[in-house]
Amino acid sequence: MDLHDVTASLARLRLGRSNGMPSVHQPVALVWAAKRACKGEARLSRWSDIRTELGSAIATLSGSTEADVAAYPVLALAKSDLWELESTEKAPAAHGSGAVRWVNKRNPLLGLSEAAYELLADDAALERFALAAVQKLDEARARLVLDYFEIDATVFRGFGEVPGVAVGTVFADRETVAEHRVHRALQAGIVGTKDTGAESIVVSGGYEDDEDYGDVITYTGHGGRDQNTGLQIADQTPDAVGNAALITSHLAAAPVRVIRGPDPKNPYAPATGYRYDGLFMVERTWQERGRRGFLVCRYRLTRIDPKAGSAANPAATTHRPELPEGTTAPGRRTGVADRIVRAAGLARAVKELHDYTCQVCDIRLAIDGRGYAEGAHIRPLGRPHDGTDTPDNLLCLCPNCHVLFDNGAIVVEDDFHIKSTHTTRATLRTIEGHEVNAASLAYHRCMFPSKY
Structure with a gap:
């Protein structure tokens, strides 16, 4: 198990809900245990030794007044490969008074799994683990959990610049790109949904209709491609998840991260690895016939210039002017x-x-x-x-x-x-x-x- 496996396991956790929102109970237990691991404290502890400390943290961050509130997350986490609960008897469901009676009577050993514990030897690993543990919480509660455990990490919700990742950073492979949250998908070229918009795209020559001019990219949406040959064999639809996400980003004027992968035909691509090339705006969306004759979704993306300003609208006048000739080839x-x-x-x-x-x-x-x-x-x-x-x-x-x-x-x-x-x-x-x-x-x- 590596840190990528750990963050993937954290993403699969099913959190309980409180007032319609994901509960803090499991995230708090995980961050508490990770903090102990980073300080070199024992991996497994008796329930009786940690019930007060962990229960106090959960009660403070959740507002719960229930006795032994920590019993629920330590039992729920037993289903995850990140956690161990040593007992000769099968653990009960993680709810109700029966769960509390069970842990108080059996007093099991519990804590992080050995594989997860061994990864948390330094502050950098702790920060990444903690951020992944609170990713399903709203930003305010995620920040409260991190502050409680004195973890100075920026809560990142997937959009815009990735904290700690500079433009131009090159990653060895897609797994490392995902691990650093720059592009979370291991295969898909677009991360996002119709409701939220697109977080990021990868440009790596996968679609023959892509055109890359450096600061301007004409990007092809996903769908309709033969997985063996890479050629387009069917129409694309704007309703497909990634395609709809880019349309939403265009309408919301929201920036999208661009990652370029190796492509010997593209002078703007890295020779090896995957390079984060900054934020781009989805300037326009449309459909057209691609090289194979099928409809493809197209997106014109332009690099954001942080120094660019906006000119004020000129004042209106009352005369009716003759129209200028303009130019047939705007440069x-x-x-x-x-x-x-x-x-x-x-x-x-x-x-x-x-x-x-x-x-x-x-x-x-x-x-x-x-x-x-x-x-x-x-x-x-x-x-x-x-x-x-x-x-x-x-x-x-x-x-x-x-x-x-x-x-x-x-x-x-x-x-x-x-x-x-x-x-x-x-x-x-x-x-x-x-x-x-x-x-x-x-x-x-x-x-x-x-x-x-």
Whole structure:
């Protein structure tokens, strides 16, 4: 048994519940025993010798006033390979007065298993064990348990930066990556759920449709791949767990950890091992036909630039300007983050022409008399879409319709008929002087084939 096995066993523990929340009883007993192991104290102790000390810790952290409350976790843990309870008789269920009478009468030896005990020889191992032991508790109670036992470790809930792991850290294999909580899955490339969003992804050349440009990654979702050849043999669906998790991260504007694995075809990949390459934002999601002709879920991720600021919205004016020409090939500036170079003033001019009124729902937002709307590119800029930063590839939308449009909840037909359940307007509102490119609208519809 190694520390990875131990943390896996801790993850499998079934905790009792108190007021609808996971109970602290087993985590407290485990951290208490781990703390003793780290100090070199005896691995196994008689129940009569530890009942007061352990019971006091559990009562303090749980608020229980029940006598011998420690009897329940020491019996429940006997089912785990992390714990030993030496007795000539089979232990009873870990609840009720019978459990208390049993331990008081038999006075068994109990404590960590020998394999678990031997791993807890230093503070670093203790911290990792303790964090894994409290992982199912809410953050506030997990922090109380760690503070009670004077364990100075950051409670980590899986999202964002991993405490103690620097960007650029290389791990020997997937097991070590999981052990350090950087990417918890040993095989899956995406960790997360539809409800919580994605914690992390691994980019390692597993999907032939992936495109890696360093600070920008066009990532392929999971599903539909032959396990032997690695080739795509079926369509992917946005509802699959990992795919849905990345869509949630996009909608929530939540960062995702990126880990790159060895890939001789990728100049940005490590030669060996798995490298943590920092936090990326899921900038856009869509579907398209992959190299094998099957629908794949696609995600454009961009590296977060901590130094990047945001420009204030320019003040609105009352004149109706002529639209700038824009550019058919928007370039990029080299920097920490890969950024589209957009035509100056173009989006502002389109919005002014529409008097900051949404072309889909007709809402005009006003803040202190100033109109507010957003310029939405129909065919997205940048790889792999390469849309143009020109007036005919822009719509004037309110924030709600913008996010719905970007995620396929609103699409527009060539005749400008709107397909959506989110608006009563039948057709896109147009205005003289602003033409809309039908080919861009068709491209946008093709990004969300499973929705219509």
